[in-house]
Amino acid sequence: MLVHKRVVRLNEKPRIRYGPMLIRDQERIANLNYIYNCNDIEALWMLRMKRAPFARLVQTFRSRGLLQDSIHTSVEEQVAMFLHVVGHNQRLRVVHNTFRRSMETISRYFKQVLYVVGELKGEMFKSPTGRTPTKIRTSPRWYPYFKINNIL
Incomplete structure (x- = not known):
């Protein structure tokens, strides 16, 4: 009798218990x-x-x-x-x-x-203007990186 219960347990699929979320x-x-x-x-x-x-x-x-x-x-x-x-x-x-x-x-x-x-991309995004913003143009830290774009 004990062997039979054990065999049944081995052949059963493991139960998944869901706890409350x-x-x-x-x-x-x-x-x-x-x-x-x-x-x-x-x-x-x-x-x-x-x-x-x-x-x-x-x-x-x-x-x-x-x-x-x-x-x-x-x-x-x-x-x-x-x-x-x-x-x-x-x-x-x-x-x-x-x-x-x-x-x-x-x-x-x-x-x-x-x-x-x-x-909605046509309504949500603006096309770039091609001009460097004033804040960057007047910054000695960032302007050297954008100087080439203004020359061309």
């Missing part, structure tokens, strides 16, 4: 609230953008129907993940830990936001 969800929500409700200096450090332009960007995506809230991820979080990757040159694995999301989720929303930014 309450602590993980609380950490993620606290992190998102910190990003959305911080001051402009913190927002610049985290998103490379102040809060008001971030809110306008999200509103533009939402009002034009380019991005939508999913069951578990808001448009704000999708854009914040994208800006974190692009603004800090972070790998998706790092953002995975910061936002407490799976690698697949981070990758999916990064691609979606990247596609939307590509769709």
Whole structure:
């Protein structure tokens, strides 16, 4: 009898036990609230953008129907993940830990936001003027590197 139980245990697939994700969800929500409700200096450090332009960007995506809230991820979080990757040159694995999301989720929303930014590139990006800004032209530290461009 004892051998039979042991054989059955060996042939069974190991059970995967899922614990409640309450602590993980609380950490993620606290992190998102910190990003959305911080001051402009913190927002610049985290998103490379102040809060008001971030809110306008999200509103533009939402009002034009380019991005939508999913069951578990808001448009704000999708854009914040994208800006974190692009603004800090972070790998998706790092953002995975910061936002407490799976690698697949981070990758999916990064691609979606990247596609939307590509769709709006005509409205979102200005063409370079070809002139050196005054701040650089008057700086002895930086102007020598840009002097060649002004001669040509």
